[in-house]
Amino acid sequence: VPKHIADSTVRRLSLYLRFVEEALERGLRTISSDTLAELSGTTSAQVRKDLSFFGSFGKRGLGYPIPELAGRLREILGLGREWRVVIVGAGRIGSALAHYPGFALHGFTIVGVYDNDAAKIGRNWDGHPIRDIAQLARDATREKPDIAVLAIPADTAQATADLVVRAGLRAILNFAPTPLRVPDNVTVKTVNMALELEGLSYALAHNR
Amino acid sequence: VPKHIADSTVRRLSLYLRFVEEALERGLRTISSDTLAELSGTTSAQVRKDLSFFGSFGKRGLGYPIPELAGRLREILGLGREWRVVIVGAGRIGSALAHYPGFALHGFTIVGVYDNDAAKIGRNWDGHPIRDIAQLARDATREKPDIAVLAIPADTAQATADLVVRAGLRAILNFAPTPLRVPDNVTVKTVNMALELEGLSYALAHNR
Numbered sequence: 001v002p003k004h005i006a007d008s009t010v011r012r013l014s015l016y017l018r019f020v021e022e023a024l025e026r027g028l029r030t031i032s033s034d035t036l037a038e039l040s041g042t043t044s045a046q047v048r049k050d051l052s053f054f055g056s057f058g059k060r061g062l063g064y065p066i067p068e069l070a071g072r073l074r075e076i077l078g079l080g081r082e083w084r085v086v087i088v089g090a091g092r093i094g095s096a097l098a099h100y101p102g103f104a105l106h107g108f109t110i111v112g113v114y115d116n117d118a119a120k121i122g123r124n125w126d127g128h129p130i131r132d133i134a135q136l137a138r139d140a141t142r143e144k145p146d147i148a149v150l151a152i153p154a155d156t157a158q159a160t161a162d163l164v165v166r167a168g169l170r171a172i173l174n175f176a177p178t179p180l181r182v183p184d185n186v187t188v189k190t191v192n193m194a195l196e197l198e199g200l201s202y203a204l205a206h207n208r
Numbered sequence: 209v210p211k212h213i214a215d216s217t218v219r220r221l222s223l224y225l226r227f228v229e230e231a232l233e234r235g236l237r238t239i240s241s242d243t244l245a246e247l248s249g250t251t252s253a254q255v256r257k258d259l260s261f262f263g264s265f266g267k268r269g270l271g272y273p274i275p276e277l278a279g280r281l282r283e284i285l286g287l288g289r290e291w292r293v294v295i296v297g298a299g300r301i302g303s304a305l306a307h308y309p310g311f312a313l314h315g316f317t318i319v320g321v322y323d324n325d326a327a328k329i330g331r332n333w334d335g336h337p338i339r340d341i342a343q344l345a346r347d348a349t350r351e352k353p354d355i356a357v358l359a360i361p362a363d364t365a366q367a368t369a370d371l372v373v374r375a376g377l378r379a380i381l382n383f384a385p386t387p388l389r390v391p392d393n394v395t396v397k398t399v400n401m402a403l404e405l406e407g408l409s410y411a412l413a414h415n416r
Contacts, residue, residue, distance in 0.1 A: 014406040018386060041387050076413075077410050078410050078412055081413065083408075083412060092304040093304045102385065102401060102402040103405070106406065107409070147408055154230075171408045171411060173408060178226060187407070187408060189405075193305065193308060194222065194310040195223075196381060196398075196399055197381070197397075198222040198287070199218055199222070199395070200291075200379045200395060200397055201286040201287060201291060201315070202213075202218050202221075202285050204395070205286025205289065
């Protein structure tokens with residue numbers, strides 16, 4: 001496996017895995033690059049190129065063997081391992097995410113829930129006691145979380161990201177509607193619902 | 209305003225608006241292209257180019273006048289209008305979105321909540337009765353919704369999108385982890401949490 005794969009390739013591999021798993025559930029044995037391309041909105045040449053990174057699968061003209069392809073994609077994407085997650089911001093967005101079936105499917109386990117609101121700290125949140133965000137660095141030395149989910153407002157997001165990075169975490173899923181600055185060895189993925197809503201609003205206003 | 213602005217430009221305009229509104233709240237009068245560029249992770253030349261689409265603002269060297277810029281960006285993005293939204297899938301994701309402050313800020317008003325689960329239909333969901341998805345087309349002729357939020361599993365997403373398009377809606381916010389095929393006059397924005405989770409998992413597994 002090459003050391004650095006572009007984000008856009010990783011995103012396509014995720015899509016391929018989705019369709020390969022669906023095909024597996026339906027009992028299919030093989031899937032062609034043409035079918036994967038059509039489902040994923042790309043070309044079959046792109047599919048073959050993406051999958052050739054990881055060695056050769058199956059025989060020309062027979063399609064990719066589904067169970068092997070699924071296993072290889074899951075391995076590449078780091079699935080099947082346990083990732084330890086802290087939720088920062090004990091509100092509805094964090095809760096929706098924690099109950100999202102994909103969260104457990106990806107091996108994501110919640111090890112702590114944090115907030116900075118004294119009225120919330122100590123209360124119960126889906127079975128987790130809400131902890132003071134000031135405790136994060138201390139807890140992290142013991143619990144070794146991998147990922148922080150930031151489900152907090154934009155104005156505290158950068159300061160909280162700095163705190164998460166100082167606590168030694170190297171991955172952030174950011175729901176705050178603002179870009180975050182982090183060191184190169186930390187990965188941030190932003191789910192910016194405000195941007196998506198404004199994209200829809202723009203399209204409707206301009207009658208596209 | 210030009211007829212077709214690239215999605216990437218619309219996304220930057222959304223980011224600029226966020227920072228301009230924060231500057232407005234702090235009582236600032238002007239903001240420079242350098243500052244907007246740094247906050248948004250782009251170049252000042254790009255900022256000037258993006259904003260020049262919409263006529264000239266302020267004087268060279270004095271920065272952009274903040275209230276005018278905020279007003280113009282809001283207008284371009286179609287904010288300040290009411291957009292009528294139906295939520296399809298009466299679960300936690302739709303609920304988190306409906307309570308997200310950005311939802312009301314963008315003028316998004318929920319006019320109906322739908323599900324296909326007979327056990328849910330007729331029950332109360334955050335003040336809305338859950339309706340049968342089979343009713344959508346009939347309701348839409350009367351209520352004229354603009355946007356459908358699809359908070360449903362991948363395997364029913366395309367069939368539901370087809371139904372939404374036949375009912376005359378022209379914008380979809382898709383939370384199902386699958387791409388949707390729609391006609392050219394319909395805009396889809398996908399919030400794919402599974403892709404973001406797999407991107408983080410990949411980065412952690414490969415120790416980037």
